[in-house]
Amino acid sequence: MCGCTIANNEIVILVYQQFYNSHTTIVDNFAKQFYNLNTTVRIIRYETKRPLVAFSLNKIQLHINDEQLQPFSVVNRIEKCEYRMMAEHLINSLRFSETAIKGIIFLDTDPETVNVAKEIFRSVSHVKHDLTIYRIREMPNIDIKVTNDFPHVTDVVIRRWKTLTAIGADYFSQLCTASSVMHIPKSYKCSSSQTFILSSQVCDGAPQCIYGDDERLCNFSCPTACKCRGFSVNCSNTNFDTNRIESVPKATRLLDMSFNKALNNIIERSHINLISLVRLNLSHCDIDNISPFAFHNVRHLLTLDLSFNVIKVLRKSTFEVLTHLTELNMMGNLELTIIESNAFRGLKRIQNLDLAGGKFRRVSANTFSGLTLEYLDLSDGSIEQIEPLAFKDISVTTIRFDNNNIKSFHQDMFNGVLNLKKLRTPAYKFCCVRPSYMKEEDCYPTKDEFSSCEDLMRLSALQTMLWFIGLTAFFGNLLSIMYRLIYDRERLRIGFGIFVTNLAAADFLMSVYLIIIAVADAAFRNRYIFVDDYWRSSAWCKLAGVLSTVSSEASILFICLITIDRLIVVKYPLGQLRVDKMKACVLAAFAWVLSIAVAIIPVVYVSYFQDKFYSKSGVCIALPLTRDRPPGWMYSVAIFVGLNFATFLLVAFGQWLIFSEIKAAKNKSAVMMKRRQKDLKIARNLLLVVATDFLCWFPIGVMGMMALRGHVISGDVYAWSAVFLLPINSALNPVLYTVTAILGRKKFAPSSDEQTRNAVIGELGLHRLNTFKIGRYFHDLQRQSGEFLSISTILDRNIPLTTKSILTICIRLAKCLDDLHNGSMFIGNLNIDKVLVYVRNNQIIGDVRLRGRPALQNKQEDSLDDMFQMGNLVRSLYKCRRLAQNVDHNPSYSTRL
Template identity: 35%
Template sequence: MDAVSIEIPLLIKSHRCLHYSYFIFGIRAVLVVAYLTNYLEPYYLWDFLNVHDKSPEIKFSRASATLPLGTNFKVVFRAYFDFWPRTTSFVLLDNISVTEGICKTCSPDEFRCSDKRDECIPLDKVCDLKSDCLKGEDEALCEKNISKSLCRQDQALSFQNLSRRSEPASYYETFTLDLSHNRLTAWHILSLIQILHLQHNLIVSINYTIDLGLSDAQLHYLDLSYNKIERIVNDDLAVLNNLMYLKLQHNFISYVHPRAFLKLTELIYLDLSNNELSDLERSHFIHLLNLRYLYLQNNKLRVIEGMFDGLMNIQYLQVDSYTLCCAQPKAVSKIQCLAPVNEISSCNDLIDTPLLSIAIWYMALLAVFGNLFGTCHKLLLLNKNSSTSKPFDILSINLGFADFLMGVYLYIIAGANLKFSDRYGFEDFSWRNSPLCTFAGVLATLSSEASALFVLFITIDRMLAIRFPFAMLNKKIKIAKTVSMLVWTVSFLLSLLPLFGIEYFDGYYSGSGVCISLPLSVLRKPGWEYSMVLFVGANFVIFIIVLLGQIFILTDVARFEKKSCQQSFSQKRTEIKLAKSLMAVAVTDVLCWITIGTIGFLTFMGIDVTNKVYAWVIVVVLPINSALNPLIYLLSVILNRGDEEVCSSKTDKQVQCSKYSHCRSSPCKSYLLAGCDFEP
């Protein structure tokens, strides 16, 4: 009969000790304690921990056994009974528990009754002519005719030494040596040591000597973390073929020989995190068939297709980038790969959302050709009527060109998404660090900042034009040209500043596959404070001012709407018409940047947005103004032109009627217009 435990998971740091109480009744009843690593039925017991025969008296005994290191397992209690002759036999178990560490021996002032039982008695009870151990071991070696008084002290001392000598061999086979937090530069391995702690020393290479006089090295666990190791060469670990756990995190390792782990076929756990590794290939892992836990985060690794293919039993992989997860072994169906979440990309596509990967093409089309057509049209009109040009014309032409640049940026990103389709994860690093990606990031930043500033100055121009329609027109045109040059200069400086070689901006434009560093995630990328001030702080303030300016313009428009068809307000009517054309453009810009600013403030406070929100902001919200501005402006001009024609017709009729109102003679009647409100 078997009693089988649930699966006991792998423990990384040390052994564990199984404790239990048992009572065996029956002539030939036997209890076998073992463990299983293969749970397929029928299973066989190969790995024994303890064997117990019939209990000498009706009393529970306490026992313990050190559990295996470096594997998942189940504990099995198997009872054997001899059913002939027919007898009553049974095995009772109670108080089963597991604690960390190897099973402890008795204290120096105690006597251990048996190697197979967790039973200790005080030394002064040994050879006291009374059996205190379950099977009487405390009296078994005492001379039968020696009196109690002669035996009390001397024999007790001899049994103290005997008990130490008779400890089970398994305890000697489970040595833990802790030499951490010292100043070691070299070290020696005894063949019997299984767990060795060398973390926080001054070791610069895996430089050691080893005692192989008795057998192969039995080292299972080696911790070399927090040292100064720079390289792992070919033969550094060759003789440690029983190693199961290797911890090398927080060193300065920049090179690992392709055959460095060749002999570590039993390795289960490998930690190379927080080093300076840039290249790991398939040859490094091809022989690590039993490796289950691999930690590579905080390095400078580049993904290589198939680099983890040798890890046939990998269960947990922790890395710096989701792209390394793209190289996980295809033959392993279930693997937990932990990496920072990417906001917009996946292993297959730069833009992971199918709808957005299509929408970006239409956004780019509208932004490029809409602004190109609108800007060229305005330039032609400006050349034809240069004498009647206004500051608004100059500023709106520059706004159209700024929005055109955003369309070019969108085409670059859409093209990259198409080019790297189905394998983007393996091309991510080369794309993000390419000159084209950097150029795209500069264009996006230049476009967004120039567009925001031009909308601000156009709003200010409309406010002044409505209030002072005849004031210094020529001088205002010169100011508009100067302002345009200033806006482009400031925008160029803001977009090119991250390229000046300042360490703070290292990887600024390469931090994302869309090549622009918007601070819309709680993940802090290089230069995130600069992005927060620029895209969230400054632009938020700009568009709050624009919003207030539009409210001011709307108030003036409402005030003069009824009077705008009178001849005395013809100039103001023209300025109001332009203001109304701008209003829809400005309002959509305000809504866009207030949305981005709000999300930015939330992430600054530690409240993250979902990846879907980030993707929509990048592909739709940010460039939507550039794509729709030409359409909004064209629609508003058409509507205003219709209003102007109606108003102009009414005004002309009033002027004609006023002109001929004095006529009473017959010839004058032919000039009279229908609808005049006077008698001829």
Template identity: 30%
Template sequence: LEQNKICPILGYFQCENTTICIPQQNNCDGKVDCPGGSDEVIGCDDRAKDDYWDHQFKKRPSALNDHLAHICNLSYNGSCVCRGRDLLCGHKNMVKIPGDLPADNITLLDFEGNNFGVLSGNVLEKVPLFVEKINFAHCNIDELKPHTFHQLTHIHDLHLDNNDLKTFPSDLFPESNNLRLLSVTHNHISRISSDAFRKLRALEELDLSGNKISEIKREVLAPLAKLRLLILRNNQIRYISNSTFPQLPLRKLSLIENRIDRLDPGAFANLTQLQELYLTNNRLVHLKNGTFFNLSQLLVLFLGDNFIKTIEVGVFIDVLNLTSLTLERNQFRTLDKKVLAPLTILQHIYFDRFELCESALHVRDCEPKGDGISSQYHLLDSIVLRTSVWIIAAIGCTGNLIVLLGRLLAPTNNVVHSLYLRNLALSDLLMGVYLFAIAIADQHYRGDYLRYQYSWRHSYVCNICGFLSTLSCESSVLILTLVTWDRFVSVTQPLARKQPSPKTAAFTLVVLWSIAAAVALAPLSEGYFGDEFYGNNGVCLPLHIHEPYAKGWEYSAAMFMLVNALALTFICYAYMRMINEIIASGVACRSTRQSQERDKVAQRFGIIVFTDCLCWVPIIVVKLVALAGYPIPKDLYAWLAIFILPINSALNPVLYTLTTTVFKKQ
């Protein structure tokens, strides 16, 4: 309440020990905005993220004492390596336990990488009784016999990871045991006996990751009265009902990388002490009210990498103590502000689009802060982008207007070629108009873009901007190809070729403009394209780099990859042929002046090929890399949109008109 009195505007947060308020996006962004730097300290360390990755990638048991490489605290001279109170007997092709192990004081017996095959009480009879931890990882174990661990009453940790177990039988452990950690990851277990864990009353951590478990049986988990951590990552579980889990004192539950597509209301109701729930990388589509019923102590919830399309308004009403929520890489594009409103103490929330932070203005740290082009604060986030867009727009419009006026007013001997270049200038002029529109929109929304981003991206103005940029790109590509063809035939077949009439040339241009217009207009219809084909980002470009498989991705790929690649291939081939023809004719030419002029033409053609490649190759390559599933740096997206894509529109007037000898004379 005191916070709201000092910072009454939603989305602003108080600096510690001051009355200064800063916007949400300035918290935890790596830049100090508060006196004393409290905006980069308070609430910026999300331990939930650290815990998440710690459970994803665990250390080997023997790694805990790596710092004791040359210290042995045991009376031992056998074949195993002694490190502190650990004996490392790994990778020695053992089929049975050696008989020279010390009788007591052993903390860890590590048999990783041996070849035991079947484990039984007889195989383990020479294991000292007072060992605390045993590791049988990577030992090709495919069967556990009854009573295997009956004599090991003092063992605390047991690792059976990366073996070939298909079932986990009953009666493996003695009635009185002290087992606290059981890790049986990356086997092939599909069935667990109903009383397999009946005697493990002291077990606190159970890890069954990387198996083939398709169903969680209530009676299997029921005896685990002290279980705090249950990891079932990377199994084949599809469904969690309200009777799946018995009453357990679980603090952490990981169901990452399963096939869960349905959670019943009250699915976790018996886990009243649960604090961390990981449901990342499943197949959830809808989050319904009551899903998290009775989880009043839940602090951390991971729901990323699912297919969530809808989240009901009251779904989080049962988890009011939540401090960290991850919703990255799902399919919902908007989120009702009422969904997150009950989470008044939420400190960290993670989306894959910064625009969704509009629904979480009361959360101190909302990620991401931007997409490389726009941020929560500005449509064009970088001062470099904001300045460059005006400069490039001015250069593009000025140069192409000069070409249009110059070629309209100045006499010419080649009417058809001049007509082609006037149309090329018109198509490039549209890119300059588009850039001016984006620059003006950025100026309009400066400082408060997040509140207006949705209305802007879904406005008719943004759609018109997207239409203009696409029309400019496609018409420019088609007309450049036509100009190249005209030059190619003139140079390679100067005598056989008949110059097309102005009417024929005009008709060809009308056809090309119609094709480009149809390509640019099609995404304005919804359905296949959705309602954000152009509004996918703040600059209304359909590049779709960060979401390469968004609606209409095939169309976007065809425009920016297929058409551009074909056109670029032809243009490069044609100009290389023309350069060879010019060089060949220059060798046969006796006049030094004519030879120099031909060299200049060849040089100009080479520059044209270079600038075309400079524009199109990066876009084709980046689009291809994005479709292959590799992440694209956010800053690169901004460079493509503001610098690379419009570069031809700014350079074409210079290359095709302003620097030509004829135009300068006129």
């Protein structure tokens, strides 16, 4: 808060900031009339805001600039201060001295000030006896009865605001006691004097005022349907046509003819003959043509409004006679197709020129010659060509021509432009030809993450890394593919070999992409800025973008498949579950189809991506590492951040499971560890391959999410991520799993007999037989012939079968098979000759042995077959018992069984 508290009279004038800007002289001269040595005058200018609209409250906040006036001082205003306050609290917050006469004068000038007045005066429930509040309102027809809306406020009505300049203080005799003159109703106060004349003396043919202003407008006849005030004529939206132009008074200074469609040909020739005219409004009149002689009879114009018409051509020297013009409004002429050279010659005083949205395709040389502007707007148009010297001989602070599809421009387009400080263009390449005195940071857009004005890759380090990584990945992956297709074809019979070979193919595509970018960089060296559009829209750039996307997505998917395959091998070392050749081929085909589809969609679906997905940058890749939102940015985030991040979470989980299996394997016996050593070594080596890919893609995913949340990613970080971090794994993969294997003369892959493991089965089966408790179930017939008999022998000798003995055989046999299956072994072809039962004194005791050697399980069905055959055997024993009960000592008993 601020306020002045001094003795004697104090007067506060409240005025809207926009009205003050356009009527500064009127307000200042009005305020000076109240000043004397015993009076303090303050001018409070305010702007309005409604900060609580979001909460459904339409309260007005005032941004106040409070100044104390000192008209006879060297510095006219002192004690300046600014503050904000709600409008309803303003009156009660102003501080005055206790002894002074206090007055507040409110200028009600605009629709907005009407709302402010309601807020300010509605809250004044009571005022002190020495505080007087006035509201000044302008009403051309002063005879209309004015209602007073606020009981504590006195309304003062004037015809024109200019009245305040000379005699404003006369209306406030209570505040201006030193030199006030009582206002006489129904009289005319002469301009710039204290003289009053009777209303009947106005326009009586003899001037009574010292300046003759009482006779000035006597012959001014307002046209039909128009509204006039002083020398101002408003014929807006009155169906005015060219036949009625002669009815406009010759002394007209301000003429508004807007929104009259019948005036579309008014400036095809010199229809308007008003030599005193200073302001002309012809907006929204559907004007489509301007004659070179249209303004010869209005050459004293200061303001010309031709906005929102359908003007198609601006010819040479169209505005040449308007040498006094300070404001030209051409906004909204969207049909403007041709602007000839020197079309604006003669307009030396205009400050701004708005030609945004026009359809003109070319900016010719010397188009704006001779202009001295603050702002030139050519944005959002159809400009395709800018000729050399297009901005020659123009002084301008800001030029804007962004959002144009400019296909041709010249490096001399800005030659001859003066005082340029700000430049907004469609692409950074135009900043490369900016005037040499202009700073780079004042030109928009900013420098590309990769390219410079001369080269596609602006950093020499990036150029070197591009060739190095590209060639390394090319020859490394080509060697890997040839090695596996020619020298290691057996590996293609298993899932691991198929996935690794396809991974090398995916990385090979990345090397092709890098070489394409490197070749383009070399071909466009020292001239890239002039071929930037050609390169980004070329088929080679699209091909490079598709290859990089296919390579990156396929590489991620194959790493995921390799991780799953190795996890299965480590988890099921005996081959119970495997990804065979057929399944591996199907999964590889699916990975390729998905990757190609992801890469091709931005090229095919033009309506959404607008053919700008891969042309976002000079390296033709669409990584979402910036805060920009170009067409297809959501798709880029979904693929490069969402899909890839989810896939690598799956890879990380798989690697954790592999480590768990490796840790659990340490508790196995030494022999079992030896058998699994090969698979575990493969898993460890594979971890290195996956880790490098993970370290390449994981940071890109993290940076993408950071950019999505609004964080700024440095341009250098973006460039190194795309050129080094993203493709480096394509160069490392063949070194990690192929080249090292060749140089070390050992194969970095599982053995090709991984699916069968015949040798392992034989050795492991013998070990289990000799080591574990299941060995006691297998019988040597030569040593056990006296005690154990096969079931077939028992039946031939008619040894009696009882229910108890059959149950005992069933229980012992089930226990035997359970121990075998827990040891990953099975019998296969279980029958009455392979099962031996202990017999003593011609009675079945029930202990069971098995003939032959077990085999290792390759699939779950092996143990199920044993159980099925055991069920058939028990069923046969019960069948034989029933037959024995019906036919005693039947010689064909065993034959039936």
